[in-house]
Structure formats: C-alpha cells, structure tokens
Amino acid sequence: MSTPGHWGEDGQDDGNILVLRSANFLKAGGLNYETAALRKFDAKKLVQKRLEPGDLLLERSGGSPAQPVGRVNRFDAQGDFSASNFLQILRVRDKVDDWFAYYLLDSFYAQGGTEHLQKATTGIRNLDFATYLATTIFLPPLDEQRRIAEVLRSADEAIRTAELAASGAKSARMALLADLLHRADWEPERALPSGWHTPLLDMMAKRGSGHTPSKQFSSYWNGDVKWISLQDTKRLDRVYVTDTAATITPEGLANSSAVLHPANTVVVSRDATVGRSAIMMSDMAVSQHFISYTCGPALSPLYLYYWLQRMKSVFERIGAGSTIKTIGLPFFKGLKIAIPDRAEQDWTAELLWQADSQVFAAEEAIDRLRLVKAAVSDDLLSGHIRVPA
Incomplete structure (x- = not known):
C-alpha cells in the first residue's frame, strides 16, 4: 500500500x-x-x-x-x-x-x-x-529478507552502543573542563583555588593575527605555507591542526600582512564560528578571522587550548553581528586568563588530553562501524552475498 x-x-x-x-x-x-x-x-x-x-x-x-x-x-x-x-x-x-x-x-x-x-x-x-x-x-525469499535485516539491525545496535560510549566520553570531558578550569572574570561567583591568578592573556602569550593574500596573484597561492582560514572550521576543536584547506607561498606571505607563526601556537576563531580553537602542529599562517597566541614559558599551549575551549560559550555569547558573528580586538586586549603554576597546568592539560583521546577513539570506532555496515549492506542488499538458513 x-x-x-x-x-x-x-x-x-x-x-x-x-x-x-x-x-x-x-x-x-x-x-x-x-x-x-x-x-x-x-x-x-x-x-x-x-x-x-x-x-x-x-x-x-x-x-x-x-x-x-x-x-x-x-x-x-x-x-x-x-x-x-x-x-x-x-x-x-x-x-x-x-x-x-x-x-x-x-x-x-x-x-x-x-x-x-x-x-x-x-x-x-x-x-x-x-x-x-x-x-x-533485489528481493530474496521472505525468510532470507528477515535474516539480512537481522544482520543489519545487529550492526545498527553496535553503532548505537558506540554512540552511547562517545556521548558518555563527551559528557565526562565537559565535566572535567568545568571542574578543572576557571573562566576568570566571566565566573566571578566561583573563587579561584589557592595559588591561581588572573593576568591578562597578553602578558602570558604573544597575541597575533593574520591576513589573506591578494587573490589576484596566482603566485601567492598553492605553496608550501599552511594557512588556517574559515575553510578549516571542521579541523578545529580537535586539539591539534595538522593540515589546512588552502596554502600560500612565501611570496604571498611576504606581500601581505600574514605572519608565519611557530608550531605550538594556539589559534582561536574570532569570526563566524567564533570560539573554535586548535594548536598548530607546524609553522602556519592564519587569515584575519583568527587570533593567534604564541605562549611564553609560563603558559602551556595545551592548557591554553583547553581554557579557550572552556570559554567557548562566552565567545559565542559576546559575538556581535547580524550576518557574521565577530569578536572585536578590544575584547582580546582585555582578556584575562585564570592559571595555576606551570606544573599544575601541565597536569590539568594531560587529564583533559586523556579525556579527549577517549572521545576521539569512540568517534573513530563509530566511523569504522558505519563503514563496515555500509559495505555489508551493499553486499547483502544487492545479492552479492547470500544469507542461507
């Protein structure tokens, strides 16, 4: 019917x-x-x-x-x-x-x-x-249809189990972020632990930004310099960024306001998808849509990354603009960070990295299961593989 x-x-x-x-x-x-x-x-x-x-x-x-x-x-x-x-x-x-x-x-x-x-x-x-x-x-006999459906339902159940594991890992990560990190001036009702302080982030790391080389010169593009832009949104919030959608040449770098930032520089988006962040795995440049922080010896890049993750809701709340959300430079100039000593930063960052590793492992398991199900579905539903009684 x-x-x-x-x-x-x-x-x-x-x-x-x-x-x-x-x-x-x-x-x-x-x-x-x-x-x-x-x-x-x-x-x-x-x-x-x-x-x-x-x-x-x-x-x-x-x-x-x-x-x-x-x-x-x-x-x-x-x-x-x-x-x-x-x-x-x-x-x-x-x-x-x-x-x-x-x-x-x-x-x-x-x-x-x-x-x-x-x-x-x-x-x-x-x-x-x-x-x-x-x-x-392809329509096999009814009893074989039911056996095929049972195989695929089992695959779906395995995927749901993996999704529950991923959801639990994400919840644990969020709880750790809230428990271990303080949002400085944005969380005044919560007292700082003993030994913590709230300096300007600019005092702990060198703040920078970037630029987009002119698109009129093909010699500025498709070179060896990795260049983080809004095209890389999906690559952010995964701790480290290793590759970029677009690259520029040394000539493009030299003829623009773009800057080559060293590995371990932390970047955060100030436009559109505000608050997304990552740590550069190698030397990279960024577009004007990002703020970069090259940490001094008293600030762990991994700790800063997780602190920026903790601040995402603040960034999203203050982002202004009817078409594209933007956070102005004055905000970053006055931004304070809540930090303990370097040893505790490293300990905190390691705990959060372990939590993220569990999230990533669970997500990879889901991806693998979906690939297996897709391959099995294709074989079973096309009749390439039969399911005898």
Missing part, C-alpha cells in the same frame, strides 16, 4: 492525531516522535492515514543542495500518528519484510540513488515517485 501523507487542520484546541514531518527525521536515523505536530483529521482521513508499526515514511518533497530528497524512515511507535503531505506512507506486502524494505530503501538513498530523481521547483525538491517505484531491486 502506498498513500500520500496528509496535513489536516490546526489541532491546537481539538487535535486528534500527531503528524510526522521531514523535520522529525533524525540525522543518525530514526524519528523524533516528541516534536510531532498535533493536527485534526476528519473521520475518513483518520482511518486512511493512520500509521501502523512497520510503515515506511518516504520524503517526497524537501531536501536541499547538500541533502537530496528521498530520505526514508521506519515508523515503530504506538499511538495515533500520521505523516505530512510532504511524505509518502509505504506499507509492505505480505511477502516483504518491513525491516528489509527499510534497509533497502535507506541504502538506495545513501548511495545517491535519488539524486537523479529530483525535480526542483521554487527551492523545493520533489521526488519523481513513479520512476522511484519503477527501480529494479
């Missing part, structure tokens, strides 16, 4: 059904039932459009340039739910396992199967549903 979803009428006062939309599709898979919209259906639509456990929800309209239309999810809740008119409700036939059908359609989407089935109108992407339904698929 296949039927389009229905939006119904405003149900604020007398709603009788919860309607799921594309917005209820979770990035990691599954549905967020808590934010379903309360709507009102007439008696006929209630019967026609009510979801049953095992129904599949196919996104027929929506998507974006970075996210093709055609995502799919499996409904597995109890209660009165339906789907919006931007979704298609699919109910499998007797000789088709709903879990197998879900994994098949989800794999088709993940491999880009819907990209050529999109029709864009006024910013909304619509799925060519007739062509979608005409796609040839």
